[in-house]
Amino acid sequence: MTMAGNLRKVTGLGKVGGLRKVARLGRRRRRVDLSHPVRSPLGSSVVNCVTYRDGVRTPEGGDPVDVVARMRKRAAGFVWLGLHEPTDQEFAGVAELFDLHPLAVEDAIEAHQRPKVERYGETLFAVFKTVCYVEHEELTATSEVVSTGEIMVFVGQDFVITVRHGRHGSLGPLREELESDPAQLAKGPSAVLHAIADHVVDDFLTVVDSVQADVDHVETEVFAENGARVDPGRIYQLKRELLELRRAVVPLSRPLEELATRPFRAIDPEIQAYFRDVSDHLLRAGEQIAAFDELLNSILQAHLARVTVAQNEDMRKITAWAAIVAVPTMVCGVYGMNFDHMPELRWRYGYGLVIGVIAVACLALHRGFRRNGWL
Secondary structure (H helix, E strand, C coil): CCCHHHHHHHHHCCHHHHHHHHHHHHHHCCCCCCCCCCCCCCCEEEEEEEEEEHHHEEECCCCCHHHHEEEEHHHHCCCEEECCCHHHHHHHHHHHHHHCHHHHHHHHCCCCCCCEEEEEEEEEEEEEEEEECCCCCCCCCCCEEEEEEEEEEECCEEEEEEECCCCCCHHHHHHHHCCCCCCCCCCHHHHHHHHHHHHHHHHHHHHHHHHHHHHHHHHHHHHCCHHCCCHHHHHHHHHHCCCCCCCHHHHHHHHHHHHCCCCCCCHHHHHHHHHHHHHHHHHHHHHHHHHHHHHHHHHHHHHHHCCCCCCCHHHHHHHHHHHHHHHHHHHHHCCEEEEECHHHCCCCCCCHHHHHHHHHHHHHHHCCCCCCCCC
């Protein structure tokens, strides 16, 4: 049986009958959101399958089986197969056709992987965390600021397979941008890998800039006149979202360094210099995230200090008023003991004198406390 026929048998992507089988498979899966641009109309995980020769997209179309078969028959160019959240059954035929390692296939299907680069024979497997800034009118203690996804990339001598997880980070615009530069795309699958890495890191920088606006807003509110009343949960939430962003950015530094320095057969030597540039951009994003984290720690400490100062001011006011109230309380307590021999009780001017002494004492205390800033 030919390779194309074998893939048709495994994946059911051949001709009309195969398409009907995929359609039935799509109905058996969970409901597909057809409004989502990354899903195919049939509900399968295959987003696109395109071949390139000398950096130019070939006009050939059809199901992925025929596209791959024709490309390999010519022994020229490479194929770019894009998938979105494939199931085990959907990915089985692809894995057999391109001889993908079972461990890499498992990682690509399950997702939730740490950014990494691994080599399985002649195939390179890379994992990238994608991030997206979630717009919100007001930052709260439960606001989602950063949404993450994943892109897995298989790179061989004549193929690139991208497996995407999440509802953001579509590679359609990136594909169009690459096709507008045939000289770069002619360098082969490694040029696609570099473009994806560069795209992911550029998204990091975009999200970092957006998060900076949230950090600046929180900082302004904390140091405002009523900053002590700011909900500290908002600061903690921003730190948690920043941690999510750090988990996507920081682990990618070593894989990019390997792609820039370590020789891989699947990577064109001319492309490695481009990975060094991407690594520099990633370093900038990592430094900004670390700076934001330190700044948020300082903001949180400043907020707690302002809360403490506000509490001390309240306690001083309470203490000052308690001291003022203590004067009439003490005087009234003395003359309320009901002794038989208290001459002042029968004195005509005793009541007026006592009230005057109380008023003068209270006014003197009030003036003293105000002058010292207690009231």
